[in-house]
Amino acid sequence: MVPSVVLAESTTGRQRDDAALNRLLKTCDVSEDLPASLARRGGELRHLARRGSAVDAIVVASAEPGGVVLSGDVEDLGALASHANAVRIERI
DSSP: OEETHHHHHHOOSOHHHHHHHHHHHTTSOEEOOOOHHHHHHHHHHHHHHTOSOHHHHHHHHHHTTTOEEEESOHHHHHHHHTTSSSOEEEEO
């Protein structure tokens, strides 16, 4: 599952640059809804970790409980996940 806000942070609008990401997204469910409770949990994780973007925090919160987040940028995500409920971060 990919929260739609991730598209704003990871796409460029240039077909060639976005091609690999678009292939990956075809295999995912993109959630266009961001419930207030999930946004608030993301805010809580950002506060606890004292780092990470709002989008990163929402991604980690969306993976709770027990999910895996795939990313090339694992530093901030790892800090957020250390305060989450059994979320693992894996480098791709």
